[in-house]
């Protein structure tokens with residue numbers, strides 16, 4: 001083969017010829033199909049994560065089924081009802097004309113909450129109220145994992161079917177963040193199944209510590225309050241009713257304390273776990289002004305309304321943690337953060353009120369594993 | 373655990389490659405041949421290809437799951453500061469009362485429930 005011999009160069013052998021051909025073919029292929037190769041690699045990456053998401057979802061479902069069977073002792077097979085629960089959805093009210101939307105949303109959320117509780121009670125008839133709340137939290141976490149899985153699969157298949165590279169590219173770039181959230185929910189599933197306190201419980205834990213040994217009274221749906229003394233001031237402490245998984249309705253409770261019970265606090269201090277920035281330490285405490293409460297916004301609206309109506313200043317103390325830490329079992333640093341937050345609350349009370357004043361302290365968050 | 377073992381596997385492969393390389397170098401014929409440029413570049417090429425394969429495998433390998441953590445329940449005496457730690461049981465909550473203090477007969481209550489800390493403190497950020 002003189003020609004090939006020539007191609008391979010002086011003294012060249014077949015091997016170096018093969019290598020060269022391979023190299024040239026690679027360059028041409030990359031030049032022509034580089035983008036497709038890139039997309040194929042991304043798709044493979046998405047597929048791998050999808051399998052992971054499916055695994056997490058199935059595991060959450062299995063955990064839920066096991067917990068329901070163990071705790072709820074249903075007479076009939078709960079699996080079809082659980083599967084139906086995992087597909088339920090919520091439709092936001094229209095916001096083209098936003099006046100009055102808060103009350104609509106509030107009402108819808110109430111209905112959703114009631115129907116979910118109802119569904120869980122039917123699935124697990126023998127569960128106590130505490131266990132019922134925990135099971136509901138658990139099923140909601142499984143529902144969220146199911147939703148994440150379905151959404152990622154939807155965009156993956158859509159990108160593949162329509163060859164819309166931008167969808168695949170966006171999905172691939174968002175994937176690390178999505179997986180982070182999915183792993184967070186995966187951590188939450190176990191905490192909810194066992195009834196362990198989660199990071200979001202920092203606010204209720206502070207309330208629990210302030211109320212140690214005091215009598216508490218039920219107010220509003222899933223909320224309790226008690227009275228105590230702090231730094232010579234009379235203090236009302238509010239939290240969701242534990243130890244079942246609950247966030248309660250702190251907005252309605254504060255409204256009722258002020259409007260119906262006639263309390264006139266000099267200040268309201270809200271304590272909540274808040275999302276830290278990357279690089280900040282978990283359990284750090286900061287304070288500021290405003291209503292420290294997350295969620296969809298209806299409770300925040302109520303609190304701001306009532307504070308505005310009666311001209312009560314709102315102060316906020318936050319305990320910093322990541323989203324992942326907020327729904328995972330509460331870390332030691334957060335317990336230390338709660339002790340620091342108590343000191344901060346005391347300082348605010350000393351600075352902003354006089355002795356003998358009335359102060360309202362609200363511990364906001366999910367009170368799973370924390371009673372009163 | 374598995375993070376480390378995967379990490380070590382990569383280094384082990386690299387070490388193996390270097391060993392094979394050295395072994396080839398060690399044989400007399402190979403040393404003789406090394407003078408020939410072609411043999412040297414072929415060997416270098418194969419070495420490079422294996423290196424690329426190694427990096428690719430590292431890239432493709434899945435991130436491993438975090439290690440399993442035990443959940444601990446901390447009990448504290450109401451009167452003195454005696455604390456005791458045990459593993460979490462279903463039904464535990466803060467501040468559930470449970471049992472008597474071993475030293476002063478006071479009541480014990482659950483003060484905290486948290487995941488066991490597995491050593492390794494994070495390095496402080498340089499900025």
Ligand SMILES: [Zn+2]
Pocket residue numbers: 449450451452453454473474475476477478
């Ligand atoms: Zn004692």
